[in-house]
Amino acid sequence: MSGVLVVIEDRAGKISRISWEAVAAGQKLATALGLSLSAALIGSQTESLAAETSTKFSGKVIRVEHPLLAHYTADGFTIALHQLIQSESPAYVVFPHTYQVRDYAPALAARLNEVLISDVVAIAEEPAFTRQLLQGRLSGNYRHTGSGPCLVSVQAGAFRADAAAAGSAEVTVFTPTIDAAQIRTKPSEPFRGSSQTVDLGSAQLIVSVGRGIKEAENIPLVQDLATALGAELAASRPICDNGWLPMERQVGSSGQSVAPKLYLAVGISGAIQHLVGMKASQCVVAINKDPDAPIFEIADYGIVGDLFEVVPALTEAIKAAKG
Amino acid sequence: MKIIVAIKQVPDRDAQVRIDAAGKWIEETDLQYALNESDAYALEEALQLKEKHGGEVVVVSAGPERVGQTIREALAKGADRGIHIEAEDLGQRDALGVARLLAAAVKPESPDLVLTGLQSEDLGLGQTGVIVAELLGLPHATLILHVEKTDAGLTVKRELEEGWFQTIELPTPAVLTIQSGGNKLRYATLMGIKRAKMKEVRRVTAAELAADGAAVAQLERVSLPQKQKSTQILSGTPKEAAAALVEKLKFEVRVL
Numbered sequence: 001m002s003g004v005l006v007v008i009e010d011r012a013g014k015i016s017r018i019s020w021e022a023v024a025a026g027q028k029l030a031t032a033l034g035l036s037l038s039a040a041l042i043g044s045q046t047e048s049l050a051a052e053t054s055t056k057f058s059g060k061v062i063r064v065e066h067p068l069l070a071h072y073t074a075d076g077f078t079i080a081l082h083q084l085i086q087s088e089s090p091a092y093v094v095f096p097h098t099y100q101v102r103d104y105a106p107a108l109a110a111r112l113n114e115v116l117i118s119d120v121v122a123i124a125e126e127p128a129f130t131r132q133l134l135q136g137r138l139s140g141n142y143r144h145t146g147s148g149p150c151l152v153s154v155q156a157g158a159f160r161a162d163a164a165a166a167g168s169a170e171v172t173v174f175t176p177t178i179d180a181a182q183i184r185t186k187p188s189e190p191f192r193g194s195s196q197t198v199d200l201g202s203a204q205l206i207v208s209v210g211r212g213i214k215e216a217e218n219i220p221l222v223q224d225l226a227t228a229l230g231a232e233l234a235a236s237r238p239i240c241d242n243g244w245l246p247m248e249r250q251v252g253s254s255g256q257s258v259a260p261k262l263y264l265a266v267g268i269s270g271a272i273q274h275l276v277g278m279k280a281s282q283c284v285v286a287i288n289k290d291p292d293a294p295i296f297e298i299a300d301y302g303i304v305g306d307l308f309e310v311v312p313a314l315t316e317a318i319k320a321a322k323g
Numbered sequence: 324m325k326i327i328v329a330i331k332q333v334p335d336r337d338a339q340v341r342i343d344a345a346g347k348w349i350e351e352t353d354l355q356y357a358l359n360e361s362d363a364y365a366l367e368e369a370l371q372l373k374e375k376h377g378g379e380v381v382v383v384s385a386g387p388e389r390v391g392q393t394i395r396e397a398l399a400k401g402a403d404r405g406i407h408i409e410a411e412d413l414g415q416r417d418a419l420g421v422a423r424l425l426a427a428a429v430k431p432e433s434p435d436l437v438l439t440g441l442q443s444e445d446l447g448l449g450q451t452g453v454i455v456a457e458l459l460g461l462p463h464a465t466l467i468l469h470v471e472k473t474d475a476g477l478t479v480k481r482e483l484e485e486g487w488f489q490t491i492e493l494p495t496p497a498v499l500t501i502q503s504g505g506n507k508l509r510y511a512t513l514m515g516i517k518r519a520k521m522k523e524v525r526r527v528t529a530a531e532l533a534a535d536g537a538a539v540a541q542l543e544r545v546s547l548p549q550k551q552k553s554t555q556i557l558s559g560t561p562k563e564a565a566a567a568l569v570e571k572l573k574f575e576v577r578v579l
Contacts, residue, residue: 103465106450107457146539184462186492241504299554303564313565
């Protein structure tokens with residue numbers, strides 16, 4: 001076995017940013033271990049994606065092409081990549097940790113008698129893979145002990161996309177054998193949920209509320225703070241799951257990504273899925289009763305205390321400051 | 324419709340966690356446990372499907388003695404019976420190892436549908452359901468918010484990133500991993516809790532399932548996460564802390 005294979009994903013015909021981050025992670029592994037680097041693109045027409053990849057990539061680019069791969073299906077991608085891995089025998093396979101990868105890579109790993117070491121945030125030499133545990137409250141170091149390829153997916157934002165080395169790559173085509181009957185699911189075209197009337201992405205000030213608010217009846221408490229500050233009100237997923245605020249106000253991997261000047265997180269513990277949506281904020285303020293909450297790992301300012309006391313006090317202080 | 328729901332008992336969200344002496348996991352004595360949240364949504368989806376179409380809901384969970392409590396809670400909410408895979412060494416098994424146990428317990432039941440949450444709150448690997456599908460040779464779909472039974476099988480609503488969705492048609496039997504938020508969770512009623520005591524929980528040991536295999540990935544060490552920023556903690560009474568924050572917002576962050 002040799003080499004590091006990075007599986008690249010496109011988003012609306014362009015290579016996604018997180019794929020470049022996966023390339024950077026793959027590059028890091030290849031350099032540390034003295035292995036060659038290659039990248040796989042999967043689809044029915046990957047020519048332009050291959051051209052885009054080869055300008056920013058120095059290894060081999062493999063176009064995994066088949067008419068049955070025109071639309072993503074777990075069956076199609078698992079079969080195609082399984083055949084590619086058997087043919088190329090990479091020592092490492094690196095994926096971006098996307099919803100799509102989560103859908104098929106565990107099955108692919110199992111077919112190889114391996115597991116996916118998922119959502120990796122750092123790679124140490126040896127190599128050891130760091131991933132978050134208990135919703136970000138602890139870090140865990142994982143080591144691959146299997147005899148087959150080591151499959152790893154990397155978390156969005158964990159590796160710097162611009163760390164991918166530029167170059168001009170050799171492009172080859174791999175044609176897997178897939179039968180239409182092997183694809184058991186029939187996906188529709190993606191569609192938007194509700195019409196997005198709230199654009200949190202361009203908001204400068206955001207007050208965001210999490211599970212710590214406890215009851216729907218307490219939401220006005222943070223609404224008052226947002227109003228006093230002139231901020232948009234946002235929320236973490238559980239608040240929207242419970243229907244306490246509309247889905248369109250959700251920040252995180254399944255909601256909107258934001259980058260305001262100020263992100264004031266109230267009663268949000270800071271699970272990974274939330275942090276990826278807001279860690280680009282310029283200033284993060286966290287109010288939480290748990291001093292060990294992961295939100296404090298990325299906060300500039302923190303108040304450890306009962307939000308039911310702190311938030312009204314803060315609303316009053318802001319009103320007074322604004323006169 | 325016979326539905327199996329694979330559920331996991333995880334440390335309670337608000338429990339204080341301490342790293343154990345060996346530095347390999349957390350101290351488990353006196354730890355509070357709860358049903359993994361997305362598994363609760365998987366159970367809810369199963370109960371609603373049963374209410375619409377009839378059939379049976381069976382919950383399966385792997386772990387030590389304490390897992391029995393979480394199984395009883397699921398029975399109190401309306402599941403018909405439970406299967407407890409007794410395993411003391413869950414921590415030494417990787418995702419494939421745990422999925423092998425679940426698949427071995429599920430297979431003889433020949434269900435129409437297997438549901439589980441998309442991810443656990445403790446290890447967060449997000450793989451068990453997909454691996455179970457692979458081991459059982461069944462089609463699967465992940466991050467599902469809504470399940471509809473059709474003549475040909477199922478039509479499900481799958482969540483994609485950034486507010487996008489798609490529908491997927493798939494035949495049964497199938498495995499689905501359920502995203503939170505698709506339904507409103509029910510509470511167990513007093514009557515439900517009473518009835519749960521009479522319901523069957525079959526115990527089977529990991530050894531009896533004969534589904535072992537060497538681990539291919541190992542959690543070697545746990546540690547506290549490294550801080551990415553140095554947080555300035557504003558202390559004092561709520562009023563003092565609020566006043567200090569207003570100063571920062573005014574003069575440092577310049578948003579007031």
